[in-house]
Amino acid sequence: MFPLYSSSNRTISQMNISKLKINISILIVYYDNQSLMQHCLDSIVRYAPEFTEIIIINNSPSACSFKYSHRLNYKLVDYRTNYGFGKANNIGLSYAQGEYLLLLNPDTEITDEFIGKSIELIEKYPAIAAVGPKLIDDRNIVQNSAFKFPTLKNYLLHDILFIKDNDINTKNNKYQDLSDGTLKCDWLCGAAIMFRREIFEKVKGFDTRYFLYYEDVDLFNKIHDAGYDVAYCPSYIVKHYDKDESGIYSNKFNNAQRIVAHDFSMMQYWHKHKPEMMPIVRFLVFVRSLSRLVIWGFSPSLKAHAGTNCVNERIRGYLNSILMSVIK
DSSP, X not given: OOOOOOOTTOOEEEESOOSSOOOEEEEEEEOSOHHHHHHHHHHHHHHOOSSEEEEEEEOSSSOOOOOOOTTSEXXXXXXXXXXXXXXXXXXXXXXXXOSEEEEEOTTEEEOSSHHHHHHHHHHHOTTEEEEEEEEEOTTOOEEOOEEOOOOHHHHIIIIISOOOOOOTTTOGGGSOEEETTXXXXXXXXXXXXXXXXXXHHHTTSOOTTOSSSSHHHHHHHHHHHTTOEEEEEEEEEEEEOOHHHHOTTXXXXXXXXXXXXXXXXXXXXXXXXXXXXXXXXXXXXXXXXXXXXXXXHXXXXXXXXXXXXXXXXXXXXXXXXXXXXXXX
């Protein structure tokens, strides 16, 4: 069990605490957009089995208030400090009572019986540590959500040369079929994942040195190293409204900070798992950042479509990544 985190401004609110045994703990790291979060909570109420608790970890600096259903149990961990995705989930786990953990983004909606069915699958296959659904956006377009572990070859092809490989949804022959269309994969997108709690704790949860990006890849590395499997179930559907986060014209996030966080985490991941490859990793980060800097710095059409502020943020981000690849 993880120890409870302490903080001078910590507030733990509990609602609808039942004497019945909690079997499922849903961890949601909240940062912004109460409207999307409320839709997420409402969808959980529609589809969550009995004996489910919802633990909301407030990473936002401001207070949050939601409408809670009396059918489920709730805990609000109101730190109002942005600890990042991995550490916030570890904090949430320290308050969880369930045998199963569902990590869920606040910009998701449950659309079917994913929660109950994924637990049935985990119970059927003792070697499975985690299960992920197919993710679709608000236009019902499938998002990439199950992957092979990253390689430097793929980084070169995808991130530098823009040569895209088919993902698990369109090239299933790369993955082992368990049954009924359920596939083994290396790692899952962190937007919606059901975990067997004992294994999550066995690998000590997320490495909190990752603030943003690659924390999920690193976690699943540890799960595979411990001898467990990961399953992707395209028959289960979760809606994921992530366009504001991943779209190139986003105004929701500081693009400079996101670029640097991504490249720093990528370098940290390779330094942890294959430190002998770091000279190549640094070179690839340098080349990618330099090429993106040229594109964003000398394309007037991007400034017209994305806006001057977005372009300037990205230029700062790629400049900082170039410096980081050379100095750190």
